[in-house]
Amino acid sequence: MAAITAVSALDAALAAEDAAIYGYGVAGAHLTGSRQAAAEQDWEGHNKARDTLTAMIYALGAQPVAAQAFYALPFPVHDKTSAMALAAHLEDGVTRAYLAIVAVSDQRLRDFGAMAMQSSAERAAYWRGSTQAFPGLDP
């Protein structure tokens, strides 16, 4: 039962990472200079996280959820401002997904989820331009 819960939480995080990879591709196209470089760096980070999660799910004897070919954007993205808002939105989704991993009983997974959500919260703060009191939780 605990393994099933861990797999479902990891799968949800993998889905969030896949969505972020797709979304950063959209956002990056509307950014320039240092912000575009930051978007590329974050895109690479999400790719690495996807690979890590995929390996973890396989290690638990499960089949990772497949990425979708297309993701609906939460709002139109047509300029720098909306691109940065999209990046923050994506990171918020990733943070919520990792927060779910913190709720599983396995201590190592709890630590993994907590550390991963620190990284996504930091990226969200960068794109949003401000910090939050409770990343991943309802305010």
Place this chain on the structure above:
Amino acid sequence: MPEILPRRRTLLASAAALPLLLATAGCRSSDGFTGPDPLAGRPRPAPDVVTLTAVIAAEEDLIGLYRTALAGDSATTARSHGLPGLLAQHEQHLTRLRARLIQPPGTATATASLRPSATASAAAPARVTVARLRAAERASAAGLVRSLATVDPALAQLFASIAASDATHVTVLDG
């Protein structure tokens, strides 16, 4: 009146003798009902309570550091780093942490958790630099993650969320 007093004394004597009688009979006072043993003293706080109380105390200390930084010689520097906003978020952390602490009033842990603020803490230095705050934020985030093991899932998520917030504060203070 003379008849009442002896009866009262008898009653008190009987109450005082109750543990001895139970011990003689080989019984615990809790035998026969499922509640806590009334003679066993106050129950120990659950692990969650112990951990939560320590986290609350650490949050109070962190708030004390921020208040000292804002009140000190480096107040201008502190404001340029957005310290009032970060302090406000720590106060939100403290409010939500305290809301999770439910225990009988008067216990040692409850008293410790209800310090009005950490401004009077003996550990608070007279002057707090931004570098000191950055180190404290980093230590707080690490400490919260270390506390995840012993608490229930919902509390673990609150700790993890606050740790993530603290991590973002480190980034702000780096700027």
